[in-house]
Amino acid sequence: MSVRLGTFRAIYVVALCCVGSFLFAYDTGIVGGVLTLDAFRKDFGYTKKAATNVNSTAVSILQAGAFFGCFIIWPITARFGRRWSLVGSSFVFLIGSTLQVINTGSIACFYVGRVIAGFGVGAATVLVPMMSAEMAPATIRGQLGSCFQLFFAGGVCVSYWVNFAVIQHVASSTLQWQIPIGLQLVPGGIMGLGMIFVKESPRWLVKRGRREEALKNLIWVRGGDSDMVQVEFAEIILAQEEELRQSEGLTWRELLLPTNRYKIFVAITVQLSVQLTGNTSMAYFAPQVFTSVGAGSQTSLITGCFGIVKVVAVSTFCFFVVGRIGRKTAFMGGAAAMGTFMLIIAILVDKFPPVASTNGISKPGIAAVLMVYCEAAAYNLSWGPLAWLYLGEIFPTRIREVGIAIGAAAQWLFNFALSQITPYAITNIGWRTFLMFAILNYAIVVYAYFILKETAGRTLEEMDEVFNRGGEQHTKADLEDPVEIEQARKGEKDADFPQAV
Structure with a gap:
C-alpha cells in the first residue's frame, strides 16, 4: 500500500467534495455585489426604490430552496449513494445558475433560477460533510473535516475579488453582472464532473x-x-x-426524552445564535455594509480584503485553535468580541456619519472598516467553524442523523429570516443595525454560559452525561426500547406508535 497515494486520493476526494462548499460561499458573496450594479438594475427593469426589496428577495429565496433541498436529498442519497447525489446536486445547481446568467429581463425568472440553484446548494451542504467524513482516513479526518469551512471562506473571498474586478475593468453593461454570476458554473461543473470519476463511499x-x-x-x-x-x-x-x-426501534417520541429534548433545543438555538451574531448578514450584504460605514468609492476593494481576513481567521482556527481551548470558551469569547466590535461600529457611524467624498475614505470610516474586519475574524475564530462541529458531536448514534437534520434545517430557516431583515435594517435604521447586533451578541454570551455544555475532551458516549439535567441518566440499555420507557412513564400502551424513517 502506498501511504502517499492514499493520502493524495483522500485529499483529492475531500477537496472535490468541498467544491460544493466553495460553490455555496461564492454565491453568498457574489450576489451582494451584483445587486449593487446599475447595469443589473437596468436590465431587469426595477427602480432604485425597489432595490431593497429585490436585494432581500434575491438572497433569501436561495435560502428557501436550500432549506427544502436538505430534506429532499436524504432519501435520494440513501438510495443512490453519495457520489451520484452530488452529481445530481451539481446538475440542479447548473440549471439554476444558467437561468440566472441569461438576460431574460424578468426578475421573476431570475428568482426561479435562484430557487432551483438553492435546491442544489442545500443538498450539497448535507452531502459534502457526509462524503468527506466517510472517505477521509482517521489520521487526518480532523484536518480534512476543516476543509468545509476553509473552502467556504475561500469561496466568499474569491467572490468579493471577482466583484471588484468587474467593477474596475468591465464597463457598466449586461456583461458586467453576467461574468460574476456565470463564473459559478465553473465550480459547479468541476464538482459534478469530478464526482463521476471517483469511487462511491465504502460505508x-x-x-x-x-x-x-x-x-x-x-x-x-x-x-x-x-x-x-x-x-x-x-x-x-x-x-x-x-x-x-x-x-x-427508534421512535419520534424518544426525541422528547429530557436529555435528547435539551440537545435538540441546543442544536436549534446554536444555529439561531450563528445568525444573530450578524456575521452571515455581513457576508451577504458586505458592499452595502461597507457603504454604510463610509467606504465610498473604495467599497469593492475593501470588500475584497474582507474576504482575505475571513480566510486567514478560519485557517488559524482550524490549524492552531480548535482542540486547544474549550468549546464554551470559544463560544463566549467570540460572541463577546463580536458584540464589542459591533458596538464600536455603531458608535463610529452614529458620531461620524459617512459622507460621500472623492478624496477617499475618512479616518472614522477607516476605523469602522477595521472594526468590521475584526468582527469577521472573531466570528471565524469561534462561531463560524465551531457551530457545525458542536452540532455533530452532541447527539448519540441513535438520534444523530435526526438531530443533525433538525439543526441543518434550523440553520437555513434562520438564514432565510436574517437575509430578509438585514437589507431593510441597513436602509431604514442605519447605524442602529450594528447596535442591534451588538446587543444580540452580548445576549449570546449569557446564553452560551447558561445553556451550552463543555464537550471538549469528552467522548461521544459521554454526551448524555454531559447534557443530563436533573440527574436522570439514560444508559444504552435503557434506550434500546424507548417505547417501554414511555409506557412505564405514562402507564399506557403505545405499540402502534409510528417508527421513524
Missing part, C-alpha cells in the same frame, strides 16, 4: 449490502491493500452493524 456500500465493492473502493481510496485497510474494513462492518442495532 454507504456496506450499508447497502455491497461489501465486495465496498472493499475495492476502500482499497482504492487508501492507495492499495494492506492489513490496516482490512482492519478498517472490518471496523466499518462492525460499526454499521452496531448502528443498525442502535437505531432499531
